[in-house]
Amino acid sequence: MYKVAFLPGDGIGQDLKEVVKLFRDKIEEKYGFSFELNELPIGGKAIDSFGDPLPPDTLKECKKSDAVFLIAVGGPKWDNNPPNLRPEAGLLKLRKSLNVFCNIRPIKLSKHLTHLSCLKCETVDKGLDIIILRELTEGLYFGEPRGIYTQPDGSKVAINTMSYSSTTIEKFAKIGFDLAMSRKKSLTSVDKANVLENSRLWREVVENLSKSYPEVKLDHLYVDNAALQMIYNPNQFDVIITENLFGDILSDEAAALVGSLGLLPSASIGDNKPFLYEPVHGSAPSIAGKNMANPIATIFSIALMLRLSFERNDIAFDLENAVEKTLEMGIGTADLKMKNTIGTREFANEVLKNL
Ligand SMILES: NC(=O)c1ccc[n+]([C@@H]2O[C@H](COP(=O)([O-])OP(=O)(O)OC[C@H]3O[C@@H](n4cnc5c(N)ncnc54)[C@H](O)[C@@H]3O)[C@@H](O)[C@H]2O)c1
Numbered sequence: 001m002y003k004v005a006f007l008p009g010d011g012i013g014q015d016l017k018e019v020v021k022l023f024r025d026k027i028e029e030k031y032g033f034s035f036e037l038n039e040l041p042i043g044g045k046a047i048d049s050f051g052d053p054l055p056p057d058t059l060k061e062c063k064k065s066d067a068v069f070l071i072a073v074g075g076p077k078w079d080n081n082p083p084n085l086r087p088e089a090g091l092l093k094l095r096k097s098l099n100v101f102c103n104i105r106p107i108k109l110s111k112h113l114t115h116l117s118c119l120k121c122e123t124v125d126k127g128l129d130i131i132i133l134r135e136l137t138e139g140l141y142f143g144e145p146r147g148i149y150t151q152p153d154g155s156k157v158a159i160n161t162m163s164y165s166s167t168t169i170e171k172f173a174k175i176g177f178d179l180a181m182s183r184k185k186s187l188t189s190v191d192k193a194n195v196l197e198n199s200r201l202w203r204e205v206v207e208n209l210s211k212s213y214p215e216v217k218l219d220h221l222y223v224d225n226a227a228l229q230m231i232y233n234p235n236q237f238d239v240i241i242t243e244n245l246f247g248d249i250l251s252d253e254a255a256a257l258v259g260s261l262g263l264l265p266s267a268s269i270g271d272n273k274p275f276l277y278e279p280v281h282g283s284a285p286s287i288a289g290k291n292m293a294n295p296i297a298t299i300f301s302i303a304l305m306l307r308l309s310f311e312r313n314d315i316a317f318d319l320e321n322a323v324e325k326t327l328e329m330g331i332g333t334a335d336l337k338m339k340n341t342i343g344t345r346e347f348a349n350e351v352l353k354n355l
């Protein structure tokens, strides 16, 4: 039986935890396919119990598992902690330790949610289906030196370092080219090469690699223009590759195109398993504990895990269809502004009935 390291984390992570268990049970009952959920502490809850946002045992268990499933970490309670005692530090260490350098964030607009998009109906009427690949293990998030330093005159200076290796850029971009080949053969690389050395190296590596993919139409865009083009005409994109921080920002922007951050799943892959699965959203403190969180990002992340770690595309496909059928019924959590608003548990149960 597959073993999944299960890290519900903080805030709505705790509300969505039950949803994952319900789906695991239903998948076992309907398809005879089972995976074990080994629940482990991470984030704020782990800081409170173990004084560490990623306790060594959690990391050890994750590395021994077939896949890692995380929901969300963070919250105001820990916002003033020192950097290494913040929930987010646990998540970043996990990503780095698993070396999952390619974060796949599919952005798909359901035809039942066009009313929710921040764009005009005529822009999204034809639908929207793009994939953002975000590099996840280098860049400003991990570069050294970093820190806040006091100068001799008593003033302070804060330093973060953006660093990228050509090896990582190449491995990452290759996944983008391969994905583009399996879709519309169109790839947009987003950088800031007019200003940053990091981006100049990025562009050089991507350009060189493109020679091995003559069929792929490659475009380069500066990140500021990419943010603009995403709103003007998102359908000009198919696969986007970009570095860590740009990808973080562009994917939240893309959530507004499809209506809610509660809809976006992600998979983070590397050279070796286990891969890491997590919704794009965070712990949403203002709705935590209220049975209001949208479970779709979590359900779609389960689908990605079934597809990419367990080779069960059939079940993944059925899960995605069950969500579509449920939305077609005009029901959804509060963020979806449907005819009928229901809670997290109730919505998850409706999806299960449609599976
Ligand atoms: N992967 C992660 O664990 C992750 C990702 C992003 C943010 N965070 C952390 O989460 C905390 C809150 O951050 P934030 O407010 O900037 O981002 P957030 O993603 O938690 O929330 C942003 C907005 O989206 C809404 N939202 C998010 N998920 C939703 C869902 N499933 N259903 C309905 N609405 C949803 C929230 O209510 C809020 O309005 C911070 O501590 C941050 O560091 C963690």
Ligand SMILES: CC(C)[C@H](C(=O)O)[C@@H](O)C(=O)O
Pocket (backbone or CB within 6 Å): 074, 088, 091, 092, 248, 280, 282
């Ligand atoms: C919580 C935070 C560290 C994280 C990130 O910036 O990567 C989040 O915003 C995300 O998108 O997964």
Ligand SMILES: [Mg+2]
Pocket (backbone or CB within 6 Å): 248, 249, 252, 280
């Ligand atoms: Mg983010």
